[in-house]
Amino acid sequence: MKTRPVTGTPSEILVEQLVESGVKYVFYNSGSREALFFDALHGNPNIHGILALHEGNVTAMAGGYTQVNSEPAVMVVHLGAGLAQCMGQLINVWFGGLPVVVVTFAGDTGSWGDRISLDLDHSFGPASISAPMTKATWTVIEPEGLPLAVERALRVAKTPPFGPVHIAVYDRMLGSQQVSTEIVEGGTMGLRSGSASDSDIDEILGALDSAKRPMIYAGDGIWKSGGEMVAAELATHFGAAVATTNTDHRGISIKHPQHMGGFESASYAYNPDLVISLGVRHQGSGNSTDFAPFRRVGRNGGRHLALGSDLEYLTNYPGLELGSVGDEKDAVRRMLTVASADYPSSRYDERRGTTLDQATKWRESRRNAMMPPAQQGKVRPGVLVDAIDEGLEDLGGGYVTNEQFAASHEAVRPGLSDRTNVYLRAGGGSEGWGVGAAIGAKLAAGDDPVVGFVGDGSLYYADSGLWTAVHHNIPVLYVITNNGAYGIVAGFFGEAGGQMSDTGKYGGVVLDGMDPVKIADAFGMEGERVEDESDLNDVVRRGMGIVNDENRPYLLDIRLPLGLPEGGEAAKQYLMR
Ligand SMILES: Cc1ncc(C[n+]2csc(CCOP(=O)(O)OP(=O)(O)O)c2C)c(N)n1
Ligand SMILES: [Mg+2]
Numbered sequence: 001m002k003t004r005p006v007t008g009t010p011s012e013i014l015v016e017q018l019v020e021s022g023v024k025y026v027f028y029n030s031g032s033r034e035a036l037f038f039d040a041l042h043g044n045p046n047i048h049g050i051l052a053l054h055e056g057n058v059t060a061m062a063g064g065y066t067q068v069n070s071e072p073a074v075m076v077v078h079l080g081a082g083l084a085q086c087m088g089q090l091i092n093v094w095f096g097g098l099p100v101v102v103v104t105f106a107g108d109t110g111s112w113g114d115r116i117s118l119d120l121d122h123s124f125g126p127a128s129i130s131a132p133m134t135k136a137t138w139t140v141i142e143p144e145g146l147p148l149a150v151e152r153a154l155r156v157a158k159t160p161p162f163g164p165v166h167i168a169v170y171d172r173m174l175g176s177q178q179v180s181t182e183i184v185e186g187g188t189m190g191l192r193s194g195s196a197s198d199s200d201i202d203e204i205l206g207a208l209d210s211a212k213r214p215m216i217y218a219g220d221g222i223w224k225s226g227g228e229m230v231a232a233e234l235a236t237h238f239g240a241a242v243a244t245t246n247t248d249h250r251g252i253s254i255k256h257p258q259h260m261g262g263f264e265s266a267s268y269a270y271n272p273d274l275v276i277s278l279g280v281r282h283q284g285s286g287n288s289t290d291f292a293p294f295r296r297v298g299r300n301g302g303r304h305l306a307l308g309s310d311l312e313y314l315t316n317y318p319g320l321e322l323g324s325v326g327d328e329k330d331a332v333r334r335m336l337t338v339a340s341a342d343y344p345s346s347r348y349d350e351r352r353g354t355t356l357d358q359a360t361k362w363r364e365s366r367r368n369a370m371m372p373p374a375q376q377g378k379v380r381p382g383v384l385v386d387a388i389d390e391g392l393e394d395l396g397g398g399y400v401t402n403e404q405f406a407a408s409h410e411a412v413r414p415g416l417s418d419r420t421n422v423y424l425r426a427g428g429g430s431e432g433w434g435v436g437a438a439i440g441a442k443l444a445a446g447d448d449p450v451v452g453f454v455g456d457g458s459l460y461y462a463d464s465g466l467w468t469a470v471h472h473n474i475p476v477l478y479v480i481t482n483n484g485a486y487g488i489v490a491g492f493f494g495e496a497g498g499q500m501s502d503t504g505k506y507g508g509v510v511l512d513g514m515d516p517v518k519i520a521d522a523f524g525m526e527g528e529r530v531e532d533e534s535d536l537n538d539v540v541r542r543g544m545g546i547v548n549d550e551n552r553p554y555l556l557d558i559r560l561p562l563g564l565p566e567g568g569e570a571a572k573q574y575l576m577r
Contacts, residue, residue, distance in 0.1 A: 003182035010143035011040035022187030031078025053464040059089035060436025068444035081118040094133040096427015099157035105171035126168035135163030160309040193309035196326030211274035221279020222251035227329030239352030249423035267293040277306035282316035381407035403434030404455030405488040435465030467523040469553040487563025494565030505571035527555030
């Protein structure tokens with residue numbers, strides 16, 4: 001362990017350790033009891049505070065930051081109240097397994113009174129409420145221990161499987177007293193899992209070779225290990241179909257021509273006789289039918305093998321034939337090496353052709369669904385998806401964060417190149433991610449351009465995040481897919497067989513009377529409404545120009561067809577007077 005002595009206030013020491021550990025930004029919302037911490041943060045030129053106006057946004061920004069290149073993020077929220085407010089977005093960080101360290105400062109409810117404003121009461125320790133949504137959560141009492149606690153938190157968060165860590169620091173230590181301790185030197189390590197055994201690699205390759213309809217079920221473990229390219233190559237090499245969870249468009253890019261989208265529907269369409277789960281945590285709806293795709297594979301005499309960096313990637317697979325624990329990128333690289341000698345790709349040309357046909361049909365159906373009949377004053381979602389994808393790739397490629405359903409990225413044109421855009425989704429589907437995630441992503445992406453797709457409904461959960469983009473001048477292009485509705489929810493209401501679908505009058509899902517351009521304007525961000533799809537490409541290019549050449553955020557309020565089931569209209573809702 002390399003350390004260097006330090007003397008300073010506890011706040012200065014905490015900030016100094018963050019800097020030493022390589023943390024560049026602290027995402028935060030201010031609180032009064034930790035005044036000296038913020039004093040030290042703003043006084044240190046080697047780290048920057050990014051201010052969000054709601055703790056949900058603080059969390060979404062921190063999470064989005066980690067999704068670009070797996071660098072850990074640190075966020076600070078105020079006492080129990082700030083922690084409670086951040087929990088709605090912490091569910092995304094936790095479900096997505098993202099390396100975020102949450103720091104709260106806590107009052108002492110044990111020694112004197114049991115009621116401290118904004119804090120939990122004495123029956124619940126300050127680390128208690130984050131417990132269900134963190135990998136580890138603990139309390140720090142001694143100021144001399146702050147460097148070790150910070151360094152340990154970052155290491156726990158960044159060890160596969162990644163996940164959020166909470167440290168609650170008793171704020172009584174944040175005084176002006178000088179404390180002497182040691183800063184732990186060295187940035188956060190790129191910790192990796194061990195290697196899968198040679199026999200597991202052989203087993204998987206043999207299965208890929210002999211299957212008729214192999215499917216690679218790809219997940220976040222792939223990008224977290226840096227294995228996106230090699231995993232895509234593996235699928236291409238063996239002519240395997242690709243499927244994923246609805247929270248990951250990145251493990252193997254949704255633009256891979258053999259990608260067939262969500263695993264459940266893809267496995268119905270492709271009917272695989274082999275599923276290789278690669279760094280993917282299977283998720284369902286809490287029903288026994290969640291495992292139906294695997295049952296079907298078994299009934300067909302097919303096989304299911306899984307490889308991932310930790311137990312998390314093997315649990316939801318009843319009856320798994322082979323579960324291999326190892327770093328995904330390392331394993332796939334070794335597979336490709338063996339395959340190039342023993343399993344030449346030409347052997348799978350026919351199979352690849354068949355898979356490509358099926359995947360192309362699948363994508364065409366997604367693209368058709370995004371192209372309803374043209375409507376005056378409205379942009380069709382498919383036109384928008386293409387315009388952004390092409391506009392961004394023309395710039396050399398960038399990141400697209402996505403929190404909306406109206407313009408599905410499953411409908412994006414296929415094709416992999418060195419400019420392929422990276423599509424990111426919220427780890428857990430908890431609304432309020434998109435505005436902040438684009439900001440965090442841009443801070444991590446540096447010069448690479450970032451487009452934030454945010455549904456109108458999603459925007460209203462987190463609109464104050466627009467101010468953060470303005471305040472810190474973070475050049476992001478926001479694309480609001482404005483269908484005037486909680487479209488995805490309305491779709492389910494339409495299928496529920498209740499009075500809404502009978503009458504065609506939908507309550508609780510129509511979002512009218514709001515204007516995203518005015519909202520952006522109020523927060524100091526320029527934007528424009530887009531109602532005509534004929535000049536969409538120009539609008540998108542101009543918007544990207546403003547963001548990337550003039551270096552400021554900009555917002556496009558894209559008016560899409562109303563997001564209600566066919567023929568639906570808004571129900572009258574309660575009016576007090
Ligand atoms: C915290 C939280 N609350 C509620 C929901 C339920 N929900 C899922 S999507 C959605 C609305 C999405 O609306 P919008 O962003 O406009 O997307 P669209 O489907 O219209 O594209 C809601 C309310 C949720 N997922 N998370
Ligand atoms: Mg909507």
